[in-house]
Amino acid sequence: MFDNLSDRLQGVMKKLTGRGRLSEAAVDAAMREVRLALREADVNFRVVKDFVARVRERAVGSDVMSSLTPGQAVVRVVHEELADLMGSTDSRLVLSSRMPAVVMLVGLQGSGKTTAAAKLANHLRKEGRRPLLIACDVYRPAAVDQLQTLGKELDIPVYAGEPGGDPVGIAQAGVKEAVGAARDVAIVDTAGRLHVDDALMDEARRIRDAVRPDQLLLVVDAMTGQDAVGVAEAFQERVDFDGVIITKLDGDARGGAALSVRAVTGKPIKFAGVGEKLDALEVFHPDRMARRILGMGDVLTLIEKAEEVFEEEQAEELEEKLKKSQFTLDDFLVQLGQLKKMGSMEQVLSMMPGAGGKALKGADVDEGALTRTEAIIQSMTLQERAKPSVINGSRRERIATGAGVSVYDVNQLLKQFAQVKKMLKQFATPGKKGRRMPRMPGGELPF
């Protein structure tokens, strides 16, 4: 099965369009693919329905109909609508100037509230705040212990009540403690609760009313399936919330829950948890999430990361070469060096389109292979590096001997090079400013 909606749509369009024109039947076929992709990504089926209806309306509109590349145009409409629905990038927590400002976290059991509370404290401190953590999960064994341990690690104070104490009272006392200790923001961690548990939902509301949070955030696991909608609606109705933290986004879940929650509550997703470490909290990027849900890979993250490392000039040069299809093994050698700087290959490749770098499956990418690759390329003549197509059987043997590897390794490298060349082409887009923009000028998409 294709992972990439873009590929899928191109396929459908190819079959159904005569000379680049879109028929309504083609749009319908495309919408079936969109619906399938969203369902596979765990977007709630009700949300999918609404969404597809809206996209369809736009897709049968004239600009798409007359587009020369209707497949891409439909992808763009889908992507734009999705990014739109996901909201704008604004992760700032609006905190009042009162002492202390209060942030409260709620959510289902196991969604990652306690870790998120600690990460948030860490984040706010980086912004110059003086946070205090308040441990109100008096139910789960050692939940208070957990927050205290994290607080110690961060060197951020934690207010904890007695296990079995009253969470409302603890929250109140914690806020008071913050005032005394001159902490300017209090983060209230609460017990996990089921959205259908009346008593506990009521308790959450009472904690809210007691501490009147500036920001009440719902913590949602990125792996959540269809249930996300019911959960979010219930939390909204019973306690209301201002925004969402989506956790465990470092896994490979497509994360349709993010879209579902956003769609049914209208509340923005503020942060994404991307690891177990306490600094693994990222500002949420709606546009990237849209791509992820569509299975198009986190191309933008990759590009941004690359830009941090690649010297601007080199990037431009590379882009030129890609445009002219002159990317050689020598350039590959240089790029490999750059990749080494960017972090592990695995990490980089996992951000490429095709979910988890699946596109490079079979091409082994352990770091040792990097060194081997360098040796192989260095054993090639300049002509071979510039034009790998000349490398025949006997040349392969010579190169292998020179690099101290097997012919198989040489073959692998050549295959890998061809794949990488193809991939690099996918994210080389016109205009260096444009590369940072969520929407691509000139009707071209970066995949």
Added chain:
Amino acid sequence: MNTPWYKRVAEGLTRTREELTGQLNVLVGRGPDVDEGFWEELEDALIGADMGVPAVTEITDRLRASAARERLTDSHAVLELLTDEIAEELALASGDVFELSPVTVLVVGVNGTGKTTTIAKLANELQVRGRSVLLGSADTYRAAADEQLQVWAGRVGVPIVSRERGADPAAVAFDAIRRAREEDFDVTLVDTAGRLHTSRELMGELAKISRIVKRESLAPVRTLLVMDATTGQNGITQARQFDQALGVDGIVLTKLDGTAKGGVCVAIARELGLPIVRVGVGEALDDLKPFDPGDFARALTGAA
């Protein structure tokens, strides 16, 4: 608490039914006719239960064919048929995990699914059934994970083997197995840190723990994957990756006391043949129940 768990689950469903539209009750409530609208709603409802597109498409196609063949025109009859089909898919031999004695059980899964709580519940169940139980606290990574299991061990009244935070989890597992051997425990339950199946490093660590446990344990070793019922299609990948990394014998499906139906387990059963061996229906020690495919299928389809 005498109501069977699936009734409680069904009650959970009733509650959501009021909140959500387009669920299976609509099918029941929409009248007896099996028409195009019926099939569409049926598909939506099964997708809504997290069964996933391929499984739903395949099952509804099959169902359509049977309905046509048997001239079923009544939606209730079709729902019954569907329930039976799903139950059949789920009726996999669930093995001997809790019949074996002695046995060593390794408990694994992604973060926050309910591994530690499940261990406590299992310890409780097995102890009630007369087995001597030892816990191995091999989550040395998460803050206060050991303290959490310590509290449970105290409540259930079973001994626990642990080391300081940050210690090698394989070493804790080793200690636990050795003690089980020396002191003749019937059951050794080994808790592990939650981890995303996408982390090569952490999956490697788990495979190492598993190797050591299998090497050292005189008793047969079984591995249980704990999965949260709210999990969507990612559950399939989870199950596949854990199974590939260390071999999984069964699934414990937790948090069925909410409104999630755990339909992804149908897809997992079909694709990987992994049976559900227990279900978690709450946070208390006795909230662990045997898995009954029929009950589960009924809760999933909403058939009476």
